Amino acid sequence: MLKMVRLHFRRLVTISTALLAAYIVLTYFSRSYKDVRSNVMDEETIRRLIDAEAEAQREAEKAIENWQAAHLLVKREEDVVVPNPAKPHIHNMQDMMKQVFRAYNLPDDMLAMDPPKYLQNFKNPCWYERDTDPPAKSYNHTLDGVRVKLRCLPYFHLIGVDKSGTTDLWARLAHHPQFVRPKAVMGKETHWWSWRRFGFDIWVRNALIRHFDWYLEHWDSSADKILRETVTINNTVYHPVITGEGSPTVFWDFTGWDMMPQNKGKKPEEAFITPHCIHHLTPNAKLILMLRNPVERMYSEYLFLDRFKAVHNLSAQLFHEGVSQSIDMYEKCVQVHSSRACLYNKTLHMKMPVRVLVGLYSEWLEQWLEVFPITQILILRNEDYAKDMATTLNAVIDFLGLSKLSEEEMKKITQMDRSFTRSEKEKKVGDMLPETRSLLEDFYWEYSMKLSKILGDVRFMWQDQQY
């Protein structure tokens, strides 16, 4: 895994530094050796020279060993993308998952699971699985006399972020003929990678743990469409339709990290988190991230989440109190723990009155970029999307390699109603207080600066006029 490689790389750097030091010591000694020889041969000096040389030799050998280990890891990672055999391999779910279910009430060990060998003539990551269920009309396919069903995983993830227009984007994209949505919340969200596999849900941490088969079932109807739609290229049948997932918590919620067996005894800085797991399973997955001015996002989320609360009491004053308490809690945490430990701290996340941590985009994105190359991530801004929907949609269609839409089709899509608008009740609350705005602006400033640096794009300083 990349993280391991990185660790090895760090070790390599340490070793190289040691080698350099040994070299300097050696040259120094050999110079003094000549000096010594010209005078008197000191036994002590000679022994030190020999020792230093032997030590340098050992270090060099260790460096090579480590380099090979690191290299092997990289190779193993490549192995994950095994070229598809000409003849489709039929997977047996039970075999695939045997290592995954450690115990029914524990989260699946995703890094231990062998990823399926994806079929070559499908654009979407799909594979055949022995079908042991009674034949259903929609899944009655046979391959070499074996009854099989097609299983698929998302070709792409719209990973976030909450209240940035991801639902709206998704709903419009759904009109593209080469995209099929999963059977999930709003045709979009399972929150499996961030929450459900660890037994988390929006307000609770001890919900039912959902397993990989639960996750996979969301794409069974997508698989059906993917199988049905074909084009013939050079006498080869090809399946161009893709599916995806759009759980906005996946971008920022890594709080289940300490429930992964690989992280036992590890610091959060060294941990395997969701990006590693998604990459392990689908190394070619594409990621789309829609961001929004974190100050506006925070307020929008505060208003929105009230819909799910038992007691409704929205006010700009209460928002202010929630924001200042939450920022305070984070700042107190980082005085004692590393920032990563606080960002991955489930208790802290659950205790905060409002989710101010979601807006620390640079901190989350950094984690994704350690695993996925930037070429596999499309980063959009809600503000640009709101201003010019067609341009953003075309960028998404391009990024996903979907067929271009005609101007007329695009017009139809952009003229659809918006997915979310502020309710009358939410409008009555009015804008946030000016002091809340400046509190949030101060809190997010350095992170937005960092994000702009990472992306080399000042638009992520959110200095646009008021939207």
Ligand SMILES: *[C@@H]1O[C@H](CO)[C@@H](O)[C@H](O)[C@H]1NC(C)=O
């Ligand atoms: C499934 O397919 C087989 C072989 O094509 C056929 O004999 C059988 O009747 C089908 N079953 C259903 C339920 O469609």
Ligand SMILES: *[C@@H]1O[C@H](CO)[C@@H](O)[C@H](O)[C@H]1NC(C)=O
């Ligand atoms: C079809 O085959 C021709 C000749 O082998 C090749 O040049 C062309 O790129 C192929 N087209 C596609 C879409 O693969």
Ligand SMILES: *[C@@H]1O[C@H](CO)[C@@H](O)[C@H](O)[C@H]1NC(C)=O
């Ligand atoms: C709602 O919040 C206000 C303060 O903004 C407070 O005075 C009032 O008691 C709260 N009502 C409930 C039902 O919590």
Ligand SMILES: *[C@@H]1O[C@H](CO)[C@@H](O)[C@H](O)[C@H]1NC(C)=O
């Ligand atoms: C996590 O947050 C809780 C609540 O703020 C705090 O008591 C605890 O010390 C934190 N632990 C770490 C490791 O950050």
